[in-house]
Amino acid sequence: MAEVELSNISKTFEGAPRPVLTDISFTVKDTEFVSLLGPSGCGKTTLLRIIAGLEDQTSGKVAIGALDMNRVAPRDRDMAFVFQNYALYPHFSVEDNISLGLRLRKVDKAEITARVKTTTEMLGLEALLERKPRALSGGQRQRVALARALVRNPKVFLLDEPLSNLDAKLRDKTRGELRLLFKKVNGTVIYVTHDQIEAMTMSDKIVILQEGKIQQVGTPSEIYEKPANIFVATFIGMPQMNILQKKEMTAMGYALSGPEAGLSDLTCGIRPEDLEVSAAPREGWLEAAVDLCEPTGALTTLTLSAGGTALRCSTTLKWPLAQTRAWFTFKREHMHFFSTAEGTRL
Amino acid sequence: MAAAKRHSPAYKFAFYAFMLASVVITLFPFVWMLSTSFKSPGEIFTKTPTILPQLWTLAGYRNLFAAVNMGLHLFNSVIYAVSVTVLSVLFNAMAAYAFAKLRFPGREKLFALLLVTMMVPGQVTMLPVFLILKSMGLLNSYAGLVLPGTAAVFAIFMLRQFMAEIPEEILEAARIDGFSEFAIFWRIMLPLCKPIIATLTVFSFIGAWNDFLWPLIIMLREDKYTLPVALAGLNGQYNTDWGLLMAGAVVVVLPAVIIFLMAQKHYIKGIAAGAVKG
Numbered sequence: 001m002a003e004v005e006l007s008n009i010s011k012t013f014e015g016a017p018r019p020v021l022t023d024i025s026f027t028v029k030d031t032e033f034v035s036l037l038g039p040s041g042c043g044k045t046t047l048l049r050i051i052a053g054l055e056d057q058t059s060g061k062v063a064i065g066a067l068d069m070n071r072v073a074p075r076d077r078d079m080a081f082v083f084q085n086y087a088l089y090p091h092f093s094v095e096d097n098i099s100l101g102l103r104l105r106k107v108d109k110a111e112i113t114a115r116v117k118t119t120t121e122m123l124g125l126e127a128l129l130e131r132k133p134r135a136l137s138g139g140q141r142q143r144v145a146l147a148r149a150l151v152r153n154p155k156v157f158l159l160d161e162p163l164s165n166l167d168a169k170l171r172d173k174t175r176g177e178l179r180l181l182f183k184k185v186n187g188t189v190i191y192v193t194h195d196q197i198e199a200m201t202m203s204d205k206i207v208i209l210q211e212g213k214i215q216q217v218g219t220p221s222e223i224y225e226k227p228a229n230i231f232v233a234t235f236i237g238m239p240q241m242n243i244l245q246k247k248e249m250t251a252m253g254y255a256l257s258g259p260e261a262g263l264s265d266l267t268c269g270i271r272p273e274d275l276e277v278s279a280a281p282r283e284g285w286l287e288a289a290v291d292l293c294e295p296t297g298a299l300t301t302l303t304l305s306a307g308g309t310a311l312r313c314s315t316t317l318k319w320p321l322a323q324t325r326a327w328f329t330f331k332r333e334h335m336h337f338f339s340t341a342e343g344t345r346l
Numbered sequence: 347m348a349a350a351k352r353h354s355p356a357y358k359f360a361f362y363a364f365m366l367a368s369v370v371i372t373l374f375p376f377v378w379m380l381s382t383s384f385k386s387p388g389e390i391f392t393k394t395p396t397i398l399p400q401l402w403t404l405a406g407y408r409n410l411f412a413a414v415n416m417g418l419h420l421f422n423s424v425i426y427a428v429s430v431t432v433l434s435v436l437f438n439a440m441a442a443y444a445f446a447k448l449r450f451p452g453r454e455k456l457f458a459l460l461l462v463t464m465m466v467p468g469q470v471t472m473l474p475v476f477l478i479l480k481s482m483g484l485l486n487s488y489a490g491l492v493l494p495g496t497a498a499v500f501a502i503f504m505l506r507q508f509m510a511e512i513p514e515e516i517l518e519a520a521r522i523d524g525f526s527e528f529a530i531f532w533r534i535m536l537p538l539c540k541p542i543i544a545t546l547t548v549f550s551f552i553g554a555w556n557d558f559l560w561p562l563i564i565m566l567r568e569d570k571y572t573l574p575v576a577l578a579g580l581n582g583q584y585n586t587d588w589g590l591l592m593a594g595a596v597v598v599v600l601p602a603v604i605i606f607l608m609a610q611k612h613y614i615k616g617i618a619a620g621a622v623k624g
């Protein structure tokens with residue numbers, strides 16, 4: 001049973017004016033794959049390092065399987081850490097890099113051989129065992145780093161942007177492989193990334209961080225469908241959600257109805273993919289100018305301008321490039337409502 | 347030499363002529379020492395000296411081994427140089443590791459203090475060190491001879507600079523993997539510092555091997571003299587037998603040259619690394 005529980009973790013680096021992390025609490029269940037997602041510099045790595053015991057939190061508690069980890073050294077936490085730059089031992093062979101952790105833990109020799117064999121086969125590293133890290137490609141190093149973690153069969157895997165140093169194509173391929181790999185070994189995983197595609201496609205649960213504070217914890221679909229605030233709403237989704245003030249809605253010619261219509265403190269959000277567009281006028285649809293048309297193959301992104309407000313819209317239509325007028329509409333149930341002052345979902 | 351590539355033949359000629367002259371000037375005393383050690387006393391003082399002996403003789407070496415107990419002094423020198431080298435590399439590396447990678451209060455201040463001591467010439471501290479060792483009863487002992495040489499600020503400084511370049515994540519990976527703090531030092535830090543350690547090994551071995559003043563001061567009885575001290579005693583005592591003296595010099599220089607050649611590959615890497623990383 002390897003449930004990780006963080007309670008009220010805060011961290012202020014010595015001499016720093018502001019905290020890097022504020023009051024972080026969430027739980028990672030056994031065999032769950034949880035992503036920490038947030039923009040660069042929001043404190044993801046720091047949080048992961050605190051969980052691993054490489055950094056001390058200023059306050060709060062890390063528990064694994066109900067055991068308080070606060071005074072436990074990193075090597076006794078039974079976690080494996082995959083570093084962003086892999087941090088392989090440069091002077092040891094691939095095989096030593098993978099097996100040293102077990103040897104230091106005095107695991108039985110035959111058992112080590114067996115585990116190294118399964119792990120390296122799983123990751124396709126059999127042919128590279130004698131090499132030194134400097135003789136490996138980026139993708140191979142990344143797999144050695146993974147193997148070093150997997151072979152230990154730890155309670156928890158901590159991964160810090162393990163794909164960020166790979167080229168786009170390899171990253172795309174590795175994403176799915178990683179997900180399958182950790183499912184296969186029933187791993188409990190905390191996965192740091194700034195890439196929403198990685199977080200959305202791989203995770204059971206996503207924790208969204210910004211400026212050291214949790215913005216939302218939820219499944220990928222919860223986060224996509226019910227963003228807790230304007231930050232999450234615009235951070236998740238490509239192209240990003242259109243955010244419109246109440247008076248912009250009115251200027252566009254849209255009449256708000258329902259309980260929100262009476263609120264003065266109101267911001268509306270509508271995802272580009274929830275807008276319907278047409279190149280011909282339609283009854284009851286709003287009219288807009290097409291400022292920009294960006295075809296990407298299956299989808300085309302249009303930047304519309306209605307009542308002085310810019311709106312982005314994704315459509316599967318083959319948009320005629322010469323077409324400069326568009327008609328659009330959206331369903332009320334696709335709209336997101338936020339408090340302008342608080343930024344929170346209503 | 348890479349710089350010379352693009353230059354005119356005249357420049358190249360001047361460049362190589364200069365380099366050649368430097369080599370000759372540097373090597374000449376060594377060649378002269380070597381050649382004199384094989385010359386007969388009569389030939390050493392001829393009016394027209396030749397570079398190579400007309401008549402090769404081992405008389406200088408025979409006289410040398412007859413005049414002093416070479417085995418004993420060689421043994422003393424080896425004890426001194428090897429102990430200082432091994433211990434200083436170990437202790438300096440440990441100190442450097444602490445200064446480079448461990449977090450403790452006052453680390454930077456302590457290191458600055460250490461650097462300040464580099465400004466104090468060794469001769470100034472020699473007397474106090476002598477008195478301390480005397481009060482410890484370590485005069486005329488190998489321990490007293492070796493002890494002061496087992497820590498060197500310059501070496502700590504060089505090692506710390508080198509270690510600071512090694513990414514923190516490698517040590518953290520080791521910490522998570524189950525390495526103890528000492529294992530990290532021994533199995534990761536030291537092997538990664540091989541180039542700089544080779545450099546410092548050469549420095550420290552040659553320094554101790556050639557050292558004259560300290561062994562002279564601390565060793566009171568002749569049977570504890572290191573080679574340089576013992577050989578210095580021959581000067582004048584036998585009306586300066588140059589053949590013998592040069593033979594002694596050859597015996598002293600030889601191990602230093604061998605150590606240098608052995609460590610050369612790493613040594614030059616260490617110097618270059620130090621140069622680039624500042």
Ligand SMILES: Nc1ncnc2c1ncn2[C@@H]1O[C@H](COP(=O)(O)OP(=O)(O)O)[C@@H](O)[C@H]1O
Pocket residue numbers: 013016020038039040041042043044045046047
């Ligand atoms: N050792 C440290 N000392 C001081 N500040 C740090 C240290 N490590 C990270 N920070 C600061 O903490 C913030 C969060 O860093 P980090 O956790 O690396 O963010 P992320 O991984 O999300 O990009 C950054 O502003 C960074 O400058």
Ligand SMILES: [Mg+2]
Pocket residue numbers: 044045046
């Ligand atoms: Mg980071």
